[in-house]
Amino acid sequence: MVSRRLLLLQVLLAISLFANPNSTLALDDNVRNSDHCPQREIRRYLFECYEESLESEGESKGNSGENSDPMPLQTSSPDPELGFLPYNYRRVNRENAPLFLSLEEAIAGEPVYRYLESGFDFISFIEIAKVDGKTFYMIAPGVWMQGTGLSPIAITDFQGIEFTSSPTTPFGWALFPLESQKQPKKSELDPVAYDFFRYDLVQILDIRDVNGTDWYLVGPDQWLEGKQVAMVSPQSVPEGVSNGRWIDVNLEQQTIAVYDNHHLIFASIISSGLPGTWTQPGLFQIYLMKETETMSGSFTADRSDYYYLEDVPWTMYFDEARALHGTYWHNGFGVPRSRGCANLSPGDAQWIFNWAQEGDWVHVWDPSGQTPTDPTLYGSGGA
Numbered sequence: 001m002v003s004r005r006l007l008l009l010q011v012l013l014a015i016s017l018f019a020n021p022n023s024t025l026a027l028d029d030n031v032r033n034s035d036h037c038p039q040r041e042i043r044r045y046l047f048e049c050y051e052e053s054l055e056s057e058g059e060s061k062g063n064s065g066e067n068s069d070p071m072p073l074q075t076s077s078p079d080p081e082l083g084f085l086p087y088n089y090r091r092v093n094r095e096n097a098p099l100f101l102s103l104e105e106a107i108a109g110e111p112v113y114r115y116l117e118s119g120f121d122f123i124s125f126i127e128i129a130k131v132d133g134k135t136f137y138m139i140a141p142g143v144w145m146q147g148t149g150l151s152p153i154a155i156t157d158f159q160g161i162e163f164t165s166s167p168t169t170p171f172g173w174a175l176f177p178l179e180s181q182k183q184p185k186k187s188e189l190d191p192v193a194y195d196f197f198r199y200d201l202v203q204i205l206d207i208r209d210v211n212g213t214d215w216y217l218v219g220p221d222q223w224l225e226g227k228q229v230a231m232v233s234p235q236s237v238p239e240g241v242s243n244g245r246w247i248d249v250n251l252e253q254q255t256i257a258v259y260d261n262h263h264l265i266f267a268s269i270i271s272s273g274l275p276g277t278w279t280q281p282g283l284f285q286i287y288l289m290k291e292t293e294t295m296s297g298s299f300t301a302d303r304s305d306y307y308y309l310e311d312v313p314w315t316m317y318f319d320e321a322r323a324l325h326g327t328y329w330h331n332g333f334g335v336p337r338s339r340g341c342a343n344l345s346p347g348d349a350q351w352i353f354n355w356a357q358e359g360d361w362v363h364v365w366d367p368s369g370q371t372p373t374d375p376t377l378y379g380s381g382g383a
Contacts, residue, residue: 074165083347087311092121094149106144119306156331159347160268170204172231175334180222184208184215230334232267238363240283246361252368268348271337280378284318284362295383314349318362322381340381
């Protein structure tokens, strides 16, 4: 166990090295020349060198640092090109938007071929025409829409992480901009200076239960409340999987992890089904993979929840209409938002799509036990 005095010397040395541009500290050029906030790079270095035992309140659920020095996560970033989508999208903000069978008819406004049902609607288009200051979109060969009531969307470039070596400790992503605490408890007077931003990756060195609330130690004197982090804890092979190859979907944590030959090789954040349209727990197999899919449906008698989503990318069906797939219509990963599917960022969906094959196992589970397991509560599911 390293003494507190030695730890203090290490911290001061690290800070001085980062503050001195002429330092010979052996850092990767991408870190040294990074455009990221310097405080975040200092935090990363201190975090990897952390070796102090902890004396704080609460019951420890994980590695407290007393008996072992946790290995820093051995990760690499996926190819950012995986997040590129070969489709152009617009949100339809117009009720009963008309479709036409030619550009000329779209310009004239008649005759109408058919109408899109009003709801949560998104279209993809293959051509744009501008006529007399108005915009028109070809959404399928020979099918046109007027641009009135159509708006562009922003698609997330978030991606998870690849592992070059299986992690030995839990890790996760901050779900909100956060300030850590020096102790595993809330204190508005005692935050440390290092900010965590949404989707920052953190390694979890210890877990403490304080009055029924989990707190995660993510760096020297840096505690985050558990509910603010989507955590992945490496898992052993589920019962029923015989080949050591599966996709793990954790509904409580809203995370996904890919295992190959029993090794964790990729992980990220998802959005699973909302209450009433939960993602069903169980062990399933991917039975159909499609590079693109149009999804639509409704679960209420008045169809007030109708949705229509064109060109949903990298779709992998595993439980009736429930699938893993890319999501371009929101960036709210880390909380349930779907009608039963596991929503992924486009980059994550393509990574998993490229790795997966039909027949691969998908293990969906909820450690909290709050997701119903009664099959009579589940329909076919949706996007």
